[in-house]
Amino acid sequence: MLKLIVCLDKNNGISKNGKLAWNVKEEMEHFRKTTLNSIVVMGRKTYESIGRLLPNRKNIILTNNKKLKIEGATIMNDYNEILKLSENNDVFIIGGKEIYNLFLNYCDELIISRLKKDYECDLKWEFNDKFFQLDKTIKNKEFSIYYYSSLRHKVIDGKLISENIIKKLVLKNKALIKKYKDIPKLVIIYIGNDYGSSVYVKNKQKLGQRIGINVEIISKPKISQNELLSLINKLNKDKSVNGILVQHPLPKNIDEELISNAINQNKDIDCFHPENLGKVFKNVQPKYIKSIPCTPWGIIEMLKYSNVELTSKNVVILGRSNIVGKPLVPLFLKENCTVQICHSKTKDLINITKKADILVSAIGKANFVNSKFIKEGSIIIDVGINRLDNKLCGDVDFKDCIKKASLISPVPNGVGPMTLAMLFANLINLYIIQKQEKI
Ligand code: GUN
Secondary structure (H helix, E strand, C coil): CEEEEEECCCCCCECCCCCECCCCHHHHHHHHHHCCCCEEEEEHHHHHHHHHHCCCCCCEEEECCCCCCCCCCEECCCHHHHHHHHHHCCEEEEECHHHHHHHHHHCCEEEEEECCCCCCCCCHHHHHHHHHCCCEEEECCCCEEEEECHHHHHECCHHHHHHHHHHHHHHHHHHHHHHHCCCCEEEEEEECCCHHHHHHHHHHHHHHHHHCCEEEEEEECCCCHHHHHHHHHHHHHCCCCCEEEECCCCCCCCCHHHHHHHCCHHHECCCCCHHHHHHHHHCCCHHHCCCCCHHHHHHHHHHHHCCCCCCCCEEEEECCCCCCHHHHHHHHHHCCCEEEEECCCCCCHHHHHCCCCEEEECCCCCCCECHHHCCCCCEEEECCCEEECCEEECCECHHHHCCCCCEECCCCCCHHHHHHHHHHHHHHHHHHHHHHHCC
16 A cells, blocks of 8 residues: 655755654654554655654665665665555655655555645645545644545546646637637626625636636626616627626526526527527537536536446436536436436435436535445535535535545535536637627
């Protein structure tokens, strides 16, 4: 088993005077104990600090240590050799970001040490703290060690996958701007003053700007249905506008169906228009498709990025909404899955969910799905966005289900960022359609 210890301070966990940052006695003691029967791999600098605290160890391997001669220590600079060793031994590797980059994909357990709580770290996986933290030995203001388990490999990192998609969108958008000499434009209409919605709208604006898209927000604390319809009509006709998004939920005085129908099909980046949605259900040829429902599309992409073979899988979806549950059906069918939707009136729910190879939950009930609902080795996709004790959480009891699942998407940083990325993928596709059709 390969275990990796990463120190996220600038000096790989060693302060400038060469002293090991693990100045808390108990921390060091813990390290000594945990590595006693393991092979410890470290670089020269680390050895100079930590080596003296591990006396009489024959199980130390040094890397990059041309200058350093230590009796009894093996020298190994080829990381493949180190990987080979870990097939039959417990190997601990200690180092900084370089070590992390080299070994992360191979390691079964990750231990991260941080010098300061507020240490600014540009590594994306920092957010994962809460999910993989199995045990926190000692913590003081200066220092803490976090233990991460191999369970981390089961987590579908939606944020990371969405970043890959966004990078491609940035390039595609650049090429399109060059070709058509026109920057795509999205208009977001935000009605009311719901705090959550205002955050989502700002996130959409930020991402749009990153991709190189003009995002205009029209904010209306109050608006009548007719006024909203005329505003949409005006934007439909405006040739400089390529996409229109009316942020949901809408206030009670506004009929959602009327609004979805009013948006020009060629500017419908949500795929809420019944005709656009109908084409998805009919599984028409791609050339007739205008947009694809963002969350369902994000889920399929997420699974494909995670190398999940979808053909013949039994999929169970919890929730029959028009935004997630229902449109997921044609997308999974297209991938040759067998699909079943469950809802509040479904009988023997657990008997159905337990048969699912892939379980998608989109019901909006915090921690509703626990390990009793799922099959060993199944894939769990959590679409829920709930608040529990003022914290964001999904429909799935993550800690309980991760043990049984083979893959699981977390909340936050699972489906959410994927939805956002697909929204802009739709916008760019619609922009192309508009340019080609000269609409
Ligand atoms: N509210 C929360 N998510 C979305 C979304 O993707 N589109 C729209 N229109 N409203 C939302």
